[in-house]
Amino acid sequence: MLTDYEVRQAVEFESHDAPVLSVYLNVDPCHRTVEGYRLALRGLLEQAEEASAEDVRRIQSFIEIGYNRSGRGIVMFSCAAKDFWWAQSVAVPVEDFVFVSFRPYVRQLARLLDTYERCGVAHVDQEGARLYLFNMGELEAADGYLGTEVKQHRSGGWANPRLQRHENTLARRNLQESAELAEAFYRDSGTRRLFLAGTEKNVARFNELLSHRLRRMVLGHFHADANATPTEIRNKALELAAAAETREAAALAEELLATAQQGGNAVLGLVDTLTAIQHGRARHLVALTHYSEQAYRFVDSGLVVLTLGEEGDLASGRIQDLPDAVESALRRALAQSLAVTLVDQHPGLAQAGGIGALTRW
Numbered sequence: 001m002l003t004d005y006e007v008r009q010a011v012e013f014e015s016h017d018a019p020v021l022s023v024y025l026n027v028d029p030c031h032r033t034v035e036g037y038r039l040a041l042r043g044l045l046e047q048a049e050e051a052s053a054e055d056v057r058r059i060q061s062f063i064e065i066g067y068n069r070s071g072r073g074i075v076m077f078s079c080a081a082k083d084f085w086w087a088q089s090v091a092v093p094v095e096d097f098v099f100v101s102f103r104p105y106v107r108q109l110a111r112l113l114d115t116y117e118r119c120g121v122a123h124v125d126q127e128g129a130r131l132y133l134f135n136m137g138e139l140e141a142a143d144g145y146l147g148t149e150v151k152q153h154r155s156g157g158w159a160n161p162r163l164q165r166h167e168n169t170l171a172r173r174n175l176q177e178s179a180e181l182a183e184a185f186y187r188d189s190g191t192r193r194l195f196l197a198g199t200e201k202n203v204a205r206f207n208e209l210l211s212h213r214l215r216r217m218v219l220g221h222f223h224a225d226a227n228a229t230p231t232e233i234r235n236k237a238l239e240l241a242a243a244a245e246t247r248e249a250a251a252l253a254e255e256l257l258a259t260a261q262q263g264g265n266a267v268l269g270l271v272d273t274l275t276a277i278q279h280g281r282a283r284h285l286v287a288l289t290h291y292s293e294q295a296y297r298f299v300d301s302g303l304v305v306l307t308l309g310e311e312g313d314l315a316s317g318r319i320q321d322l323p324d325a326v327e328s329a330l331r332r333a334l335a336q337s338l339a340v341t342l343v344d345q346h347p348g349l350a351q352a353g354g355i356g357a358l359t360r361w
Helices: 004-012 034-047 053-066 107-116 160-188 200-209 212-217 230-261 270-278 310-314 325-335 347-351
Strands: 020-026 073-079 084-090 097-101 119-125 128-135 138-146 193-197 218-222 266-268 282-288 295-298 319-322 339-343 355-359
Touching: 004 084, 004 107, 004 325, 020 034, 020 053, 034 053, 034 097, 053 073, 053 084, 073 107, 107 230, 107 325, 107 339, 119 160, 119 200, 119 230, 128 160, 128 230, 138 160, 138 230, 160 200, 160 212, 193 200, 193 212, 193 230, 200 218, 212 218, 218 230, 230 266, 230 282, 230 339, 230 347, 230 355, 266 270, 270 282, 270 295, 270 325, 270 355, 282 325, 282 347, 325 339
Parallel strands: 119 193, 193 218, 282 339
Antiparallel strands: 020 073, 020 097, 073 084, 119 128, 128 138, 266 355, 282 355, 295 319
């Protein structure tokens, strides 16, 4: 289970006199055999020409011996010279990627966290609900309520309408109790997104009984039989979470641009965004997924510039090269537990500098 502490370990490590090798590997058994992902890893490592031989050996050894073949993706960071090793098997899909720098490459990790962190699913029927919390695709917590059995009566007979009204009352009571349990369960677990599963009728009834706060968290629903397994529920929820993240990312980019244009609490562009993060003003970072840019930072003053002109050359203090300043912004945001959203395509955001942040003031 990927914890906040483990995320901080990855984003806070840096080494300026030895390289850090970062590898993301797709090991989804539905798409790759063991030999297939080993071959893919070999190709990735061949691209990492600046990586140390020891870091390459560590990565290969982990895949050959240490990996328990239980996930769909693996994230690995290694800097043997500084005795740093970070490896996580995750139950969500990743894209093959390799990178060598003085820090772990966290851009794809940020995307995974934004998409799959703390997704709740309420699987409801007339007799109650099973409540699940999936964190990065793994079942983190579960609860449920089983109320009074609800019987279905065949049509016809003088007593049918009365009996049916009675059973409808029982069903509503069961769903009401489940909704109250869901309120506490998803509040206490810090759920970010909520999906509803069941028949269309039961899902609609349950949704009406939820508090306004929970209803705003519901981002979709899907059909599920009463005997659907947690794995089946999880797989469908992951699909919906990916689709919801794409919609949310586009909406956040629009909100960012509108807020900035109106002179509200928002900044646009790499320099202003990095400065806002560094000074604790940022609350939600939004960036294009594949945008990268070199920049420079004056260590003593914290000033960030895109080029070292005459003014920069005259400034006092040490100068730190930021090979990918967007990656630096993402790393700093994660270290501060800020919300991070990556947008695959957005012409407006691209024109405004490719990155920005909603700020506290």
